Amino acid sequence: MTATLIDGKAFAASLRQRIATQVATLKEKGITPGLAVVLVGEDPASQVYVRSKGKQTLEVGMNSYEHKLPEDTPEADLLALIDRLNNDPAVNGILVQLPLPRHMDEAAVINAIDPAKDVDGFHILNVGLLATGQKAMVPCTPLGCLMMLRDQLGSLSGKRAVVVGRSNIVGKPMAQLLLRDSATVTIAHSRTADLPDLCRQADILVAAVGRPHFVQGDWVKPGATVIDVGINRTDDGLVGDVDFAAARQIAGAITPVPGGVGPMTIACLLANTLTATARANGLPDPEGLTP
Numbered sequence: 001m002t003a004t005l006i007d008g009k010a011f012a013a014s015l016r017q018r019i020a021t022q023v024a025t026l027k028e029k030g031i032t033p034g035l036a037v038v039l040v041g042e043d044p045a046s047q048v049y050v051r052s053k054g055k056q057t058l059e060v061g062m063n064s065y066e067h068k069l070p071e072d073t074p075e076a077d078l079l080a081l082i083d084r085l086n087n088d089p090a091v092n093g094i095l096v097q098l099p100l101p102r103h104m105d106e107a108a109v110i111n112a113i114d115p116a117k118d119v120d121g122f123h124i125l126n127v128g129l130l131a132t133g134q135k136a137m138v139p140c141t142p143l144g145c146l147m148m149l150r151d152q153l154g155s156l157s158g159k160r161a162v163v164v165g166r167s168n169i170v171g172k173p174m175a176q177l178l179l180r181d182s183a184t185v186t187i188a189h190s191r192t193a194d195l196p197d198l199c200r201q202a203d204i205l206v207a208a209v210g211r212p213h214f215v216q217g218d219w220v221k222p223g224a225t226v227i228d229v230g231i232n233r234t235d236d237g238l239v240g241d242v243d244f245a246a247a248r249q250i251a252g253a254i255t256p257v258p259g260g261v262g263p264m265t266i267a268c269l270l271a272n273t274l275t276a277t278a279r280a281n282g283l284p285d286p287e288g289l290t291p
């Protein structure tokens with residue numbers, strides 16, 4: 001039996017459709033959500049993401065504001081731009097593309113964003129709200145993974161989940177969301193002992209490592225749901241962190257790369273922008289877009 005393919009591209013398209021409908025309703029009230037994306041430097045991969053984010057933002061009926069700054073921009077200039085965006089009522093969401101140039105203090109920049117406009121969910125206030133089970137802005141990649149897992153499995157309660165990777169942008173918030181849904185969660189990383197054995201216990205296996213084909217087919221529990229967050233550019237094109245060809249023979253369901261988590265990340269960014277806009281206007285959270 002080969003695994004069910006979890007079609008992130010189609011899931012994201014239907015999510016964007018729902019978002020577009022809700023944006024249209026807001027516009028009737030005279031409210032147009034606005035998303036500002038800030039890119040510092042010339043990284044070609046980042047430019048691709050920023051372009052597709054901008055395009056999809058417009059497609060759902062939101063306003064898109066792009067700010068491209070040169071690589072050698074002083075940190076103070078970036079902080080001044082963030083301050084302007086924080087105070088601009090047309091801007092409901094702010095995303096500063098990471099990684100930042102080495103001369104900048106990433107934490108200081110992220111924490112300068114108004115937490116209510118922090119559509120990445122990286123601000124320490126949002127991290128703390130998520131960790132304590134309060135209403136937060138939730139990081140887009142883990143939120144997209146959660147939506148696909150719930151769609152695939154229904155309840156996650158009591159399932160054993162292993163998250164490989166402990167970054168602030170993927171691994172840790174993914175673990176928080178799984179825990180909130182009452183999965184039994186283990187976070188693995190580069191110092192984890194017996195990683196293959198640990199992975200073999202997982203009903204839900206999330207790979208966010210940044211190494212092409214790192215998770216082997218025989219690390220997968222038969223029937224498990226495998227979420228591949230990895231985006232690795234190789235000579236064979238874009239590949240994930242999971243040996244997809246081998247894993248799909250064993251898993252119950254698996255996300256492909258491309259066409260899995262990536263498109264859901266961008267759709268969830270639009271979802272968060274809509275949520276931030278609703279909250280800024282004292283409206284209830286949009287249906288089905290928050291965890």
Ligand SMILES: NC(=O)C1=CN([C@@H]2O[C@H](COP(=O)(O)OP(=O)(O)OC[C@H]3O[C@@H](n4cnc5c(N)ncnc54)[C@H](OP(=O)(O)O)[C@@H]3O)[C@@H](O)[C@H]2O)C=CC1
Nearest residue numbers: 141165166167170189190208209210229230231261262265
């Ligand atoms: N699809 C999408 O929308 C997105 C995809 N990504 C992709 O996801 C991947 C992960 O991203 P990100 O979390 O930012 O990456 P980081 O580099 O910040 O974190 C990688 C994690 O993997 C762990 N790791 C590295 N080597 C090993 C190993 N040999 N065994 C076990 N664990 C290991 C590291 O452990 P340690 O902490 O011990 O060093 C670290 O916790 C990347 O491919 C990235 O491109 C990222 C964001 C969004």
Ligand SMILES: Nc1nc(=O)c2c([nH]1)NC[C@@H]1CN(c3ccc(C(=O)N[C@@H](CCC(=O)O)C(=O)O)cc3)C=[N+]21
Nearest residue numbers: 049095096097098099120231258259260262263265266
């Ligand atoms: N502040 C910030 N927030 C982020 O969310 C953020 C970031 N910085 N820096 C970079 C990473 C990476 N990331 C991706 C988004 C979409 C795809 C995506 O749509 N991928 C397509 C393929 C696109 C292609 O072909 O290159 C897919 O997987 O099908 C991938 C990766 C968001 N990130």
